[in-house]
Amino acid sequence: MVQQRRNGLHSGGGYSARRRLDHRTPRLVRYTRTTDYRHDSVPDAADAVRALGEFTVGHTEDPADLEHPQDGYAAVVLPSTSGDVLTPVGRECLAGHVGSGGGFAGVRAAARTECGRP
Secondary structure, eight states: OOEEEETTEEEEEOOOSSOOOSSSOOEEEEEOOBSSOOOTTHHHHHHHHHHTSSOEEEEEOOGGGGSSOOTTOSEEEEESOBBOOSOHHHHHHHHHHHHTTOEEEEEGGGGGBSTTOO
16 A cells, blocks of 8 residues: 655555645655666655655555556656566556656656566
8 A cells, every 4th residue: 555645754545536636735656666676775766756845745666556546646756666567557557647647757767667668
C-alpha cells in the first residue's frame, strides 16, 4: 500500500479514483523500485521530491500499487529507478494517467527504466 506523507508525517495510504479538481495540496507518488542496479542515492532522491514544494507525497516500491488509476495524483515520480519495474497492467495505468493529462517525472537513472518499451 502506498504510504503518504505531508511535512514528514504519515497521513494514511491508498489510491483515490477521483482526479483532484480543487485547490488542495497536490499529491505525488514516488515509485522507487529497481530491478537492475540500485543507486545509493535512491533514498536521497526520493526525499528531495518532498523538498520541491508543498506536496503530499506517497511512496511505494510495490508494482501492484501502480496497477490502479493514479487519478488522485498530480504526478508519478520515478527517482533513479532502473530495469523493468512495472507490470503490464501498471504500464497501461501509467500510460493512461499521462494520456489523460497526469504528470510524470523520471529522475536521473530512470532513463534506464523500462528500456525497450514505448
